[in-house]
Amino acid sequence: MARIGIDLNRFILEEERQFPQATGSLSLALMSIENATKIISSRIRKAGLSDILGKIGKVNVQGEEVQKLDQLSNNWLIEHLSDSGEFYALASEEVDDAIFPEKGKNGKYVIALDPLDGSSNIDVNVNVGTIFSIYRKYCDGVENFFQEGYKQVAAGYVVYGSSTMLMYTTKNGTHGFTLDPSVGSYLLSHPYLKMPSRGKIYSINEGYSQRWDEPLKKYIDNLKSKNYSARYIGSMVADVHRTLLKGGIFAYPGDKKNPQGKLRLLYEAAPMSLLIEQAGGRATDGVNEILSIKATSLHQRTPVFMGSKEDIDELMDYMRG
Numbered sequence: 164m165a166r167i168g169i170d171l172n173r174f175i176l177e178e179e180r181q182f183p184q185a186t187g188s189l190s191l192a193l194m195s196i197e198n199a200t201k202i203i204s205s206r207i208r209k210a211g212l213s214d215i216l217g218k219i220g221k222v223n224v225q226g227e228e229v230q231k232l233d234q235l236s237n238n239w240l241i242e243h244l245s246d247s248g249e250f251y252a253l254a255s256e257e258v259d260d261a262i263f264p265e266k267g268k269n270g271k272y273v274i275a276l277d278p279l280d281g282s283s284n285i286d287v288n289v290n291v292g293t294i295f296s297i298y299r300k301y302c303d304g305v306e307n308f309f310q311e312g313y314k315q316v317a318a319g320y321v322v323y324g325s326s327t328m329l330m331y332t333t334k335n336g337t338h339g340f341t342l343d344p345s346v347g348s349y350l351l352s353h354p355y356l357k358m359p360s361r362g363k364i365y366s367i368n369e370g371y372s373q374r375w376d377e378p379l380k381k382y383i384d385n386l387k388s389k390n391y392s393a394r395y396i397g398s399m400v401a402d403v404h405r406t407l408l409k410g411g412i413f414a415y416p417g418d419k420k421n422p423q424g425k426l427r428l429l430y431e432a433a434p435m436s437l438l439i440e441q442a443g444g445r446a447t448d449g450v451n452e453i454l455s456i457k458a459t460s461l462h463q464r465t466p467v468f469m470g471s472k473e474d475i476d477e478l479m480d481y482m483r484g
């Protein structure tokens with residue numbers, strides 16, 4: 164077991180030594196992500212003092228108003244990842260099409276990004292995050308992004324909260340690192356995270372409950388009858404982070420108005436599902452395991468139910484009717 168407090172880069176290098184076939188020199192790729200997220204973290208912590216809150220007056224490919232920090236985070240990540248030379252292609256929530264960096268021609272990986280997750284919470288100082296998903300390049304063009312989620316070589320997120328934490332997996336467990344601003348490094352704080360097999364918290368936006376399908380309504384009522392607590396932050400990264408650590412279920416379902424829900428498969432559902440499964444949990448779209456789904460477009464959405472295995476198993480019993 165790696166020593167608590169070990170630096171993220173040391174951890175990745177030791178992991179590559181132990182599982183060379185699994186990672187294959189991901190270290191440089193991850194360092195570029197790490198550096199970009201340190202910039203985002205430092206800017207977010209004093210956002211109220213600089214002119215980076217609010218909207219830029221543009222609507223992105225999702226049809227959502229873009230916040231200044233969405234755009235800035237996107238720019239910092241694209242700049243660092245393109246410059247690393249490790250990525251043949253990048254996909255971002257904030258960019259319509261894939262990006263093929265000049266320096267990435269020999270890159271071994273492609274990466275899908277949610278540069279800033281939880282945009283509605285930026286201006287009110289509530290936790291937001293960055294999510295990333297990495298696949299090995301196997302062909303030319305955008306097709307590299309259309310692989311099943313279980314083929315990810317690495318996935319992770321950074322949650323900018325009371326502390327800045329980076330959660331990460333290369334399918335050798337889910338590990339948590341806490342940024343120590345005094346040394347400017349992410350240090351191992353949660354090695355080999357294992358979720359409780361069942362929780363006592365459910366996390367879903369009940370404001371849309373009138374639009375839910377009947378089985379879901381019955382399932383949530385069942386949780387209430389068992390005195391589960393309701394917790395909904397409205398940033399997927401923060402809600403999933405709490406679910407990883409405390410167990411229970413996070414859900415963003417499809418409904419009568421939006422059958423595919425709101426969250427995107429490539430850079431939200433798939434990376435989070437890998438982290439959850441590597442911590443012993445389960446992730447489904449209500450019918451199939453999320454990691455078995457093969458994307459066909461960069462920004463496609465999917466219903467999301469993820470969390471403790473026994474909670475999701477019980478949900479699936481309700482969904483099957």
Ligand SMILES: O=P(O)(O)OC[C@H]1O[C@](O)(COP(=O)(O)O)[C@@H](O)[C@@H]1O
Pocket residue numbers: 227256277279280281282283368397398399400415425
């Ligand atoms: O406000 P709603 O409809 O509950 O949606 C909240 C969800 O929307 C999101 O903010 C969408 O992500 P972005 O902020 O990256 O667009 C998720 O983080 C969150 O889980």
Ligand SMILES: [Mg+2]
Pocket residue numbers: 277279280281399431
């Ligand atoms: Mg998001």
Ligand SMILES: [Mg+2]
Pocket residue numbers: 233256277278279280281282
């Ligand atoms: Mg986002």
